[in-house]
Amino acid sequence: MGYNRKGFWGQVSRVLPKTEFGDLVYSWTKFIRVHRRFPSRTRMLFNDQLYNSKIAPEILNPLRTYSTDKEFFKRMVAAEVGSQHVVPTLAVLQTEAEIDDFDFPASFCAKPTHMSGEVAIVRGGLPDKTQMKKWLKMNHYLISREANYKYLSAKIIVEPLIFDQEDISDYRIFCFMGKPKLICLDIGKYTNYTRAFFSTDWIKQSFSLGYPLHEGEVQKPDCLDEMLEVAAILSRDLNFVRVDFYTNGKQFYLGELTHAHASASQRFIPLSAEMRASEMVFG
Template sequence: MNREKVMTFVKKSLKILPDKTYIKLYYRFRVGRKLNIDNPTSLNEKLQWMKFNYRFPLQSIVSDKLLVRDYVKDKIGEEYLIPLLGSWEKYDDIDFSQLPEQFVLKCNHDSGGLVVCTNKEEINYVKSKSKIEKSLKSNFFYIGREYQYKNIKPMILCEEFISDAGKIPMDYKIYCFNGVPDVTLVCKDRFSKNTHRASYLYYDQEWNFVPLNKGDDTILDPKIEKPKNFEKMLEIAKKLSEDFVFARIDLYNIKGKIYFGEITLSPNSGFDADIKYETDIMFGQKLDIPYWNDISRKI
């Protein structure tokens, strides 16, 4: 049984456990370290702390891929939103004859319900339906016990397919600590059939590659071009993250045209096993627990 199947089995087996017990056990299994949730020092640990001590309604709004559109529109303007082609409660309600040749189907409440169609004549409708309906039946809360996902009403939405010279564009994920943009994680070729082509590399604000992931020290020349209007992307990230002590703002940039992707409040649900331990600690130092204690909010 491979690691992914083991993780799925563990998550299903532990689903009935209380939140803190589940998180401590799963953290040990996924991250490989004991979780100190009472006196957290790393980013992963602090994200777990926030699950129980930092809750307010806006978190659920920005975690809903449909509702967040209004938030983005109010904050930075509608021109940064990928055009919405429709939304539905049931897969069978989708009239594919009304959709363009290229589009993206996704669920609003998770990160797995995604179907990218680059040619409507070649799409496998049976597999697409199975994938979307499976996501609709799931509650993303139980994977990482992130409160913001617990009560989101599952929906399907369809957006225009935005491409960079016919390819799926790179994803720029900007880490913002206390409303201040910091490093950018660039995700390239994520959906390539050749998984070895996929890359996840961090860059600082001067666009210098920084080896923050495990194995990055062996990369000699990452060669990812700095996006046009990068300073504008940082400005957007600052505005979209200002209501949160931590947020990762995901953007696309196609020849200078910036699109909003999503707002992620807990990257990898606070179980990020890809970053180095030193990175985890460094990120954690950028968030100040006393500052949180002054503004902790619970529902």
Template sequence: MNVKDIIKSSPILYTALSAAWESRKKISNLVPDEPYIKMQYKKQMGKKIDLSNPETFNEKIQWLKLHCHNPLMTKCADKYEVRSYVEERIGNGVLNKLYGVYQKVEDIDLSVLPNSFVIKVNHGSGQNIICKNKDHMDFNHAFSKIKRYLKSNHYSYGREWAYKDIKPLIIIEEYLDDNGRPPADFKILCFHGKPEIIQLDLDRFGQHRRNYYNVDWSQMDLRFIVDNSSYEVPKPDNLDEMICFATRLAIGFPFVRVDFYNFDGKIYFGEMTFYPNNGIGTFYPEENNKLMGNKLVLPIQ
């Protein structure tokens, strides 16, 4: 068990560190967006960012935070509201089951929920709690975390504008189980409404591996944060359908990543993301950062 796991498993440690983190965020919120983004980029990437002439993918994502404020982005970043957008564009057949929507944990009636499910907040990123078995779940600890999530604003950390005005809610959804593991996660990167690159995440809560493919399923020489898998992944039978769905959902956005789960011959919508990894991360080889940046043409200011 690593340090992160130890902290998560200890309610006292988790509460103390969360409180310290929230205090730090309140102070950082006093800094305007542009200087904050510049400081964060310099700290994480070890170099200055030129927002007047961004060239790489990471740099252009930072520019979009400041200048691309389409109200539809807020709806699509909202993990509850996006369901109606998906239904309108591609139908409800790709939506997983929604068991409930709540404003506070006290409203949740565990007796009416199935044995397994996922609890998440609609305005966060990675703030999900998986319940595989209600009888073995520490709901006091889980609900304590959810309460803290509800008080947070994901915009504060990286100035990801789309999250700024989302009204916090709790949603409980179906847990997708692929033989005891989460299903493969297909993340389709769309530039100006056109799918260009597919990021495949495998075994995210175990031996996490990540591959990148062109839309014809030829693997790219690209590694980003997580190592590539050591085995060849066959092209999924319904890849063309996923690409078609992503195209319909990406219309009108300069960049968006559209995520799907795909197993047992069925496609499930995951989420839409406008700022992958907060626009901060090292590409290997590094030239891929520029290659992806070339696909994202920013409007002249």
């Protein structure tokens, strides 16, 4: 299976054994390089606990691996909170021949169910079938060493554009022990990526993570309380997880469950804000 061989971490992943020990060496080394500290099992800091989620045997909990697959996550959402919160599926493509034969609509969203961060949004254009075929050869585990991706089958899921938007904002709710704790809002992911954090009662925080802080105000979604209820339901059997939503303020859909946000490799802006975020999540 293919993976990104470019860059320092691609080279590190290429030479390390594809074993639990190799995953640990990769993750430990990257954490130190990014955060300039050793990870701790007992220190209740945001990135330390993401790291612990990533390297613990529990990452292969069947619920985590099942819900990592974007197609199967939709089934979980439909069963747990209702199909009205599931983005419709136009097709699931598993082979290059199926990609060639599928009659793509004029506008759509396509993404690999077994990867993270890969997406194609098309409005009135032609599908990039070459890129989709490359996705079928990729394995996110080989890039990130997140073992919940290791055994997923390669598939492409095709969906309609929801809320008639191309650059839709992501509402990401971090949950700990089945309780929503911290809301992350990603704005302009495909144009000018900024990020804002909010408490669960929609008080904006003065920090960001990995991307510049969004300076403007953002109106609280009318459906936020229901989103928080759904996040609690979907996270109730997991210790630390991120539940992702799309909303127009009135209606919402579920995006995915993320079990190790950014593979524990993003730094807070400012760095001192990690303590504040950690208190909000784990306090």
